[in-house]
Amino acid sequence: MLDYALIFLIIALIAGFFGFRGVASTSKSIAKILFGIFLVFFLLSLIFGRA
Structure with a gap:
């Protein structure tokens, strides 16, 4: 379950970097x-x- 949390955190960081709020x-x-x-x-x- 911690793996999924880290994956979603990475997705959030990448999406935030590219402007997909x-x-x-x-x-x-x-x-x-x-x-x-x-x-x-x-x-x-x-x-x-x-x-």
Whole structure:
């Protein structure tokens, strides 16, 4: 899942560089959501993995 977040972040950076603001903002939003989900799953695995 972190891979997808990084891919969307790269797409957002490239789209922002070339001036495609709609694509850049959409990709940035998707990357933020995926990264947030990744962090939640990571923290849950840290908490419940030790039990």
